[in-house]
Amino acid sequence: xxxxxGCILAVALLTAGCKxxxxxxxxxxxxxQLAGSVHTTVVQAGGQPYQPATTTPYEQSAYAVAxxxxxxxxxxxxxxxxxxxxxxxGPALSDSEWIYGSSPDQIYATIVQGxxxxxxxxxxxxxxxxxxxxxxxxxxxxxxxxxxxxxxxSDVMPVAKAEQARQQEHPGDENIQPIQHPESH
Numbered sequence: 001x002x003x004x005x006g007c008i009l010a011v012a013l014l015t016a017g018c019k020x021x022x023x024x025x026x027x028x029x030x031x032x033q034l035a036g037s038v039h040t041t042v043v044q045a046g047g048q049p050y051q052p053a054t055t056t057p058y059e060q061s062a063y064a065v066a067x068x069x070x071x072x073x074x075x076x077x078x079x080x081x082x083x084x085x086x087x088x089x090g091p092a093l094s095d096s097e098w099i100y101g102s103s104p105d106q107i108y109a110t111i112v113q114g115x116x117x118x119x120x121x122x123x124x125x126x127x128x129x130x131x132x133x134x135x136x137x138x139x140x141x142x143x144x145x146x147x148x149x150x151x152x153x154s155d156v157m158p159v160a161k162a163e164q165a166r167q168q169e170h171p172g173d174e175n176i177q178p179i180q181h182p183e184s185h
């Protein structure tokens with residue numbers, strides 16, 4: 001009887017110790033709204049200045065990052081940035097060189113507003129939560145997410161290391177573009 005109760009206790013402890021991540025299948029009416037508004041500056045009215053997020057709940061969910069990976073393919077982001085984010089006609093997303101910033105809010109703004117020289121604006125075209133999932137996946141391409149948060153396995157032959165196996169890059173948001181002054185004679 002004692003070994004049986006020990007086994008039951010062990011199973012109960014193992015079952016209680018397993019924690020499955022919470023998945024958000026229905027983001028609710030607010031997150032389902034089309035994406036459109038972004039902070040363009042930290043200056044704002046009121047007492048507390050705007051602080052860009054350094055992480056989002058979407059980055060803490062492997063399911064959301066996997067959905068971002070699916071959307072990356074569905075919206076043909078790979079057409080410009082390549083399958084693993086290595087860059088093609090669009091800039092690479094898997095290195096430490098980030099033109100417009102690497103924070104979740106900056107990536108969100110890039111997706112919603114677009115950027116000159118080819119990045120289309122998706123604001124008003126896709127829901128807010130999908131933009132957040134895409135931003136989380138884009139950050140995973142350069143190893144900015146914890147290794148425990150991994151997008152799903154690819155169904156194609158691997159040509160690059162999996163996102164969670166890459167070395168973490170540290171994008172330098174201080175990469176200020178020099179201002180070109182016309183030469184005066």
